[in-house]
Amino acid sequence: MGRPTIADIAQRVGVSKGAVSFALNGRPGVSEATRARILEVAREMNWRPHSAARALGGARAEAVGLVIARPASTLGVEPFFAQLLSGLQARLSRQQVAMHLLVVEDSEAEIEVYREWTSAHRVDGFILVDPKIRDPRFAALEELGVPAVVLGGPGRHGALASVWADDREAMVSVVDYLAALGHRRVAHVAGLPGLRHTRRRMRALRDSVKRLGLADAVSLPTDFSDAEGAAATRTLLSRDPRPTAVVYDSDVMALAGLGVAGEMGVAVPAELSIVAFDDSVLTRVTHPSITSLSRDTFALGGQVADVLLEVIADPGARRDLKTGTPRLVVRQSTAPPALGKGTKAV
Amino acid sequence: MGRPTIADIAQRVGVSKGAVSFALNGRPGVSEATRARILEVAREMNWRPHSAARALGGARAEAVGLVIARPASTLGVEPFFAQLLSGLQARLSRQQVAMHLLVVEDSEAEIEVYREWTSAHRVDGFILVDPKIRDPRFAALEELGVPAVVLGGPGRHGALASVWADDREAMVSVVDYLAALGHRRVAHVAGLPGLRHTRRRMRALRDSVKRLGLADAVSLPTDFSDAEGAAATRTLLSRDPRPTAVVYDSDVMALAGLGVAGEMGVAVPAELSIVAFDDSVLTRVTHPSITSLSRDTFALGGQVADVLLEVIADPGARRDLKTGTPRLVVRQSTAPPALGKGTKAV
DNA sequence: GCGCGGTACTAAACCGCTCTAGTTGCGGGA
DNA sequence: TCCCGCAACTAGAGCGGTTTAGTACCGCGC
Numbered sequence: 001m002g003r004p005t006i007a008d009i010a011q012r013v014g015v016s017k018g019a020v021s022f023a024l025n026g027r028p029g030v031s032e033a034t035r036a037r038i039l040e041v042a043r044e045m046n047w048r049p050h051s052a053a054r055a056l057g058g059a060r061a062e063a064v065g066l067v068i069a070r071p072a073s074t075l076g077v078e079p080f081f082a083q084l085l086s087g088l089q090a091r092l093s094r095q096q097v098a099m100h101l102l103v104v105e106d107s108e109a110e111i112e113v114y115r116e117w118t119s120a121h122r123v124d125g126f127i128l129v130d131p132k133i134r135d136p137r138f139a140a141l142e143e144l145g146v147p148a149v150v151l152g153g154p155g156r157h158g159a160l161a162s163v164w165a166d167d168r169e170a171m172v173s174v175v176d177y178l179a180a181l182g183h184r185r186v187a188h189v190a191g192l193p194g195l196r197h198t199r200r201r202m203r204a205l206r207d208s209v210k211r212l213g214l215a216d217a218v219s220l221p222t223d224f225s226d227a228e229g230a231a232a233t234r235t236l237l238s239r240d241p242r243p244t245a246v247v248y249d250s251d252v253m254a255l256a257g258l259g260v261a262g263e264m265g266v267a268v269p270a271e272l273s274i275v276a277f278d279d280s281v282l283t284r285v286t287h288p289s290i291t292s293l294s295r296d297t298f299a300l301g302g303q304v305a306d307v308l309l310e311v312i313a314d315p316g317a318r319r320d321l322k323t324g325t326p327r328l329v330v331r332q333s334t335a336p337p338a339l340g341k342g343t344k345a346v
Numbered sequence: 347m348g349r350p351t352i353a354d355i356a357q358r359v360g361v362s363k364g365a366v367s368f369a370l371n372g373r374p375g376v377s378e379a380t381r382a383r384i385l386e387v388a389r390e391m392n393w394r395p396h397s398a399a400r401a402l403g404g405a406r407a408e409a410v411g412l413v414i415a416r417p418a419s420t421l422g423v424e425p426f427f428a429q430l431l432s433g434l435q436a437r438l439s440r441q442q443v444a445m446h447l448l449v450v451e452d453s454e455a456e457i458e459v460y461r462e463w464t465s466a467h468r469v470d471g472f473i474l475v476d477p478k479i480r481d482p483r484f485a486a487l488e489e490l491g492v493p494a495v496v497l498g499g500p501g502r503h504g505a506l507a508s509v510w511a512d513d514r515e516a517m518v519s520v521v522d523y524l525a526a527l528g529h530r531r532v533a534h535v536a537g538l539p540g541l542r543h544t545r546r547r548m549r550a551l552r553d554s555v556k557r558l559g560l561a562d563a564v565s566l567p568t569d570f571s572d573a574e575g576a577a578a579t580r581t582l583l584s585r586d587p588r589p590t591a592v593v594y595d596s597d598v599m600a601l602a603g604l605g606v607a608g609e610m611g612v613a614v615p616a617e618l619s620i621v622a623f624d625d626s627v628l629t630r631v632t633h634p635s636i637t638s639l640s641r642d643t644f645a646l647g648g649q650v651a652d653v654l655l656e657v658i659a660d661p662g663a664r665r666d667l668k669t670g671t672p673r674l675v676v677r678q679s680t681a682p683p684a685l686g687k688g689t690k691a692v
Numbered sequence: 693g694c695g696c697g698g699t700a701c702t703a704a705a706c707c708g709c710t711c712t713a714g715t716t717g718c719g720g721g722a
Numbered sequence: 723t724c725c726c727g728c729a730a731c732t733a734g735a736g737c738g739g740t741t742t743a744g745t746a747c748c749g750c751g752c
Contacts, residue, residue, distance in 0.1 A: 003465050005708055016732045021710060031730065051466035052401035053708035056737045061398075063446070082428040089449040098468075099447045100409070103435040119349050120397035122444075226627050255631045262633045281572050285601045286632055287608045351738055362702045367740060377700065399738035402707045 004045040013041050024049075055121040063098040064308055065123035069110045069130070070103065078224065078252060079280040080297055084151075087301020088127070095309065097124075107132070111140040118146045125312045127151060127304055128160070131196045147311040151304050152197050153320070161311045161319040163304045167197045170293050170326045171204035171247070174275050175212065177328060178245045182336045183273060185215045187243035189232040189253055193221035201249065201277070218243075222253065229253025233260040237272070244337035245273040251282045254290050258333070269335035279329060288332030295326035350391040359387050370395075401467040409444040410654055411469035415456045415476070416449065424570065424598060425626040426643055430497075433647020434473070441655065443470075453478070457486040464492045471658045473497060473650055474506070477542045493657040497650055498543050499666070507657045507665040509650045513543045516639050516672045517550035517593070520621050521558065523674060524591045528682045529619065531561045533589035535578040535599055539567035547595065547623070564589075568599065575599025579606040583618070590683035591619040597628045600636050604679070615681035625675060634678030641672035 006020040013020070015034065022029040023038035030038070055061055066088070068081070085099075092099060100123050104110050114137070117123050125147035128137055141148045142158050153164030178186055188205050191198045202219040209217045220235065222228035229248060236243055237260065248254035254276030258268060266272050268288055276283050279294035300323055307319045352366040359366070361380065368375040369384035376384070401407055412434070414427070431445075438445060446469050450456050460483070463469050471493035474483055487494045488504050499510030524532055534551050537544045548565040555563045566581065568574035575594060582589055583606065594600035600622030604614060612618045614634055622629050625640035646669055653665045 003708095006710095007708080017709080018711075018733080019731060022731090025710085027711095029730070034730080048462055048465040050402075050708050051468055052398040053737090054710080055398035056396075056402055056708080056739085057710050058737070059710080078428075079425070082425075085431075085447075086449070089447070093449055098463075101431075101435070101445045101447050103432070103439055116394055117444075119394040122397055226631055252627055252631075255627070259631045259633060259635075281598055281601075282628060285572055285598075285605045287605060353738075363739080364703080364741075365701060368701090371740085375700070380700080396738050399707090400740080402709090402738080403740045404707070405740080 003050075004047045005050075006047070009038060009041050009045060009047060012045070013038055058121075060124050060312075061121050062096060063100050063123045064092065064305075064312075065100045065102075065114070065117050065126045066129070067102050067104060067110045067113045067126070069106050078250065079282060080250065080278055083280065083297035084129075084301040084304075087298040087303075088305045089301075090298070091302040091305035092309075097309070107135070107137055111137055114140060114144060114146070118144045125149070125308050127308060130192075132194045133196060133199060135196075147308065147315055149304055149308045149311060149319070151300075152195075159318060161307050161317075161321075163300070163307050163321045163323060165295055165300070165323045166325045167200045168204040170277070170295075171201045172208050173325070173328055174247055174293065175205060175208035175214075177330075178247075178273065178275070178334070179208075179212045179214060181245075181273070181334065183214075183245040184337075185241060185243040186217050186245045186247065187236045188217060188219040189229055189236070189246060189248045189257065190219045190221045191224050191249040198249065205247070222249075224250055224253065226252050226256040229256040230260045233257040234264070237261065237264050237266055242266075242272075244271070245275070245334070247275045247277070249277050251276045251278045251280045251290070251292065254292075254333075255282050255286060258286060258288075258290065269333050271338050273334040273337070275328075275334060277326070279326075283331070291331045291334040292329050293326035294329045295324070299323075349396075350393045351396075352393070355384060355387050355391060355393060358391070359384050404467075406470050406658075407467055408442060409446050409469045410438065410651075410658075411446045411448075411460070411463050411472045412475070413448050413450060413456045413459045413472070415452050424596065425628060426596070426624055429626065429643035430475075430647040430650075433644040433649075434651045435647075436644070437648040437651035438655075443655070453481070453483055457483055460486060460490060460492070464490045471495070471654050473654060476538075478540045479542060479545065481542075493654065493661055495650055495654045495657060495665070497646075498541075505664060507653050507663075507667075509646070509653050509665075509667045509669060511641055511646070511669045512671045513546045514550040516623070516641075517547045518554050519671070519674055520593055520639065521551060521554035521560075523676075524593075524619065524621070524680070525554075525558045525560060527591075527619070527680065529560075529591040530683075531587060531589040532563050532591045532593065533582045534563060534565040535575055535582070535592060535594045535603065536565045536567045537570050537595040544595065551593070568595075570596055570599065572598050572602040575602040576606045579603040580610070583607065583610050583612055588612075588618075590617070591621070591680070593621045593623070595623050597622045597624045597626045597636070597638065600638075600679075601628050601632060604632060604634075604636065615679050617684050619680040619683070621674075621680060623672070625672075629677070637677045637680040638675050639672035640675045641669070645669075 006017050010017045010020045019030050020038050023035040102113055128148055128150045131150055131152045138158050148160050150160050150162040153162040190202055205217050220232040222232055248257055254274055258274055261268050261272050268274055274290055276290050276292040279292040283290035283292045303323055307321055310319060311317055352363050356363045356366045365376050366384055369381040448459055474494055474496045477496055477498045484504050494506050496506050496508040499508040536548055551563050566578040568578055594603055600620055604620055607614050607618050614620055620636055622636050622638040625638040629636035629638045649669055653667055656665060657663055
């Protein structure tokens, strides 16, 4: 005989399938004595529920979906995703909820996967990452009527729940700090230009330098790779006058930038200050260590999972959770600009 | 009306459910005309298969499982996992196979998840990572009779397929290289002592130093964290005479070790050579950049996925794939030892 | 004209579980 | 004594597919 079913248990105990189902699900309708007997036999026979059969009846899949539209090869480079995944897992696995993960080409394919997994009852909800400027995924998910939480916001994601950090405030705090150190020429190596948070950071930077009366700030968009981060840094350091401080949208790019500075003979932090959005082991262990906006991505993952589980439990609820603004962890890569070139040139 | 089912299609076309099923699955039993008509209506109604219903009938789940027994918080630290995941994804998503991911406490919980997912038809096969010295998971998976591939080998994993790199050969090549540079005191900051590949590397190191007539080599086990990597490095550099070269079992630990050397005033590579197992962006962008054993973890993930898909397609097949031995990428962190202390002391 | 084999299709069982409607037996109130 | 209500349990429909057994019809050879 193959895997035991509730029918097998029923036969062995001498009751009906229904009674077994009631007993196993802690539902009224059986006496305590019978329930105990059924549970015992179930354990004895090593019975386990068949989730597909349950799903057919419309029950929970006990899984959530995460579909990422990025080249798979870049995932390994970014500590961000790995940490987010860890945080999600830590929270989800406490409730025995698994995660369905898939990497696809683009948003269109992503939406198709949302459709498939939803109609197949494969998952109970989705986590949507990398919200874009005009993002077709919001409407698609709403139309499907499936629970979902958007990571990154605030903004127009219709009725979808969201978890977001205040990128604007974070960028402002960085620029304020650099200005206080005496920097007047701040540049920005940004991430993918289509992403909302990239745009928010670029705006915040522009607004800040205007407010503080600094020199106009450039934001160079990249694809988040170390290669483009290095290239952007080379571009910036070749300018005359060159910036005295550069803010990077990821830790990997900051590290790459640090390498380029070394290669070009620009001393960090004496001649160039470097700040990274996103903290990780990378920024801590280099020399000089890198001043970073730290935002506990692991905890963020946990919060996202929390909100999603909540929305799954009560689809009516609208959650919009603002996480703590990333705080600046000052390390060795930032200092007042060199007097010779930094301050007088403006 | 909710989601359309094949019954809805059947009604609309005016045929039976069976005919629709045949048509949709490209199976004989319907005329081409009817098939075309059914496919058209299915597309029109936006029909999608319900995987739970299929799974009930015993079909593929079109998903594989990866269960990792490590503290979730360490996952984000190791680029290795992220890259492996990327590689797996890249290969799996080409076949529209998804991945079920779960992080658990220990091997026992891991086995329980294998049982559950198998009996629930949630996945078609498993990827087993971190094989341990006496590993209960092999027997459990074999007993379940579910396709699986072990990452890391070679050795006794019974009938399970495996994909493995030759750790022994890799370690030998590192020690040969260091010896050729003139190093006589080589130390090793190892990973988790319970893992098979840790043991293989430790053995290979011991054998190599004996063969080459070098000083006895120490291997300090760690938990792969940057903290323990740093601590182990401090221990090693406090010895007298201290080693002139240290091999690290991961890139993160090598980076941490580099930091400690800086903090203790030990010049790299002049006074200390550093080699990392596992290459990643981390070893490339630091200064000095770190000589590493590079093994394209992304490609490794693809190979693992390949073998698993093969074993799923033909459960009788026994695959045992040896991947290319990691090759040494020499960067700035290795050099001949300083004459003063390095060579004469032995 | 009849039987034969093959094609195109239908009806219904089946997968494992949930859940509703219905049945049984029993104690208690009128 | 009879009926009511409740607890304990059963029977069976239903979830959305797949698959098997069976049927109707066709052209063909004898």
